[in-house]
Amino acid sequence: xxxxxxxxxxxxxxxxxxxxxxxxxxxxxxxxxxxxxxxxxxxxxxxxxxxxxxxxxxxxxxxxxxxxxxxxxxxxxxxxxxxxxxxxxxxxxxxxxxxxxxxxxxxxxxxxxxxxxxxxxxxxxxxxxxxxxxxxxxxxxxxxxxxxxxxxxxxxxxxxxxxxxxxxxxxxxxxxxxxxxxxxxxxxxxxxxxxxxxxxxxxxxxxxxxxxxxxxxxxxxxxxxxxxxxxxxxxxxxxxxxxxxxxxxxxxxxxxxxxxxxxxxxxxxxxx
Numbered sequence: 430x431x432x433x434x435x436x437x438x439x440x441x442x443x444x445x446x447x448x449x450x451x452x453x454x455x456x457x458x459x460x461x462x463x464x465x466x467x468x469x470x471x472x473x474x475x476x477x478x479x480x481x482x483x484x485x486x487x488x489x490x491x492x493x494x495x496x497x498x499x500x501x502x503x504x505x506x507x508x509x510x511x512x513x514x515x516x517x518x519x520x521x522x523x524x525x526x527x528x529x530x531x532x533x534x535x536x537x538x539x540x541x542x543x544x545x546x547x548x549x550x551x552x553x554x555x556x557x558x559x560x561x562x563x564x565x566x567x568x569x570x571x572x573x574x575x576x577x578x579x580x581x582x583x584x585x586x587x588x589x590x591x592x593x594x595x596x597x598x599x600x601x602x603x604x605x606x607x608x609x610x611x612x613x614x615x616x617x618x619x620x621x622x623x624x625x626x627x628x629x630x631x632x633x634x635x636x637x638x639x640x641x642x643x644x645x646x647x648x649x650x651x652x653x654x655x656x657x658x659x660x661x662x663x664x665x666x667x668x669x670x671x672x673x674x675x676x677x678x679x680x681x682x683x684x685x686x687x688x689x690x691x692x693x694x695x696x697x698x699x700x701x
Contacts, residue, residue: 542586543697550584550697551575556600565608565630565690567591571698572599580657582699588663588687589613589652590696601698605690606664607631614653615664615684617644623653626664626684633664633684640673640680650684658699663687 540552553575557568571577573596583590583603591611595602604611607628615626615635622642624635635650648667652658669683 537695539586540695540697543584546586547584547697547699549700551577551700553583553601553696553698555693555696564610565591565605565628566594567603567605567693569601569603569696569698570599572597572601574598575698576700577601577698578701581701582657582662583696584658584662584699585688585693585696587689588665589658590688590690590693592657593698603696606688607633607686607690613658613664614655615650616653616660617642617667618649618651619645624650624682626650629683632668633686635667635682635684637679638681640678642680644670644680644682646670 544550544552551571553569553571555567556570559566569583577593577596579593579596581593583592589606591603591605591608592613593601594604605628606613606626607630609628609630611626611628613626615624615633616622617624617635617638620642622638622644624638626633626635628634633650638644644667646667646669650664650667652660652662652664654660665684665686667682668685671681671683673680
């Protein structure tokens, strides 16, 4: 009868012999591939596994290092962010100032042109409109201390604006030429036809034009010599003509004003 110890010894011996045989086969396989100048599958497999292991270790190490670096840089990033926000706010403010200055260029250009045409005029800024729009009035920042007087004419580089109707120490009110209470002598430049220009709230109506006048759409209308304006200040252009009625001695026309009253900013007072 074979003892259990002997059986175990035989199994161990067989296992050792098997390992030796496998090792010998592997060695022979390696030698054969080496002679052929090709890498063995076993070596390639081991190399691949080692490469993936190295990549995994590098990825973990890089992630840890990146997280540590990002954490260490948080205070500096916060300071940089605050600096960028401050610079952005400053640039936004400067951009708004430049846009405002650019928006004022047309008004400043008009007032400069008006000063060339009317030396001695008093530059003024529009500081208010009639809140109830009961009258077409604007308030300017020039008054009695600037030698402004009632009935002084007011112009821009584009043409006639209105006349002073109320004077305070440091401000005055201007009645616009489109107001229904405004009346001023006018002349149709082509043909020198005289008329009276009366405001219609948005435009002006030329009345008492001779029925013999040959009017045309687009004809230029200027001021006649009067209490507030010297002759020749532009009022606007004829946009509509009403033929004279049968037996009438005059005719009328509608004038589109040259000045844009909705965007008045700078004006010139024609102080006497």
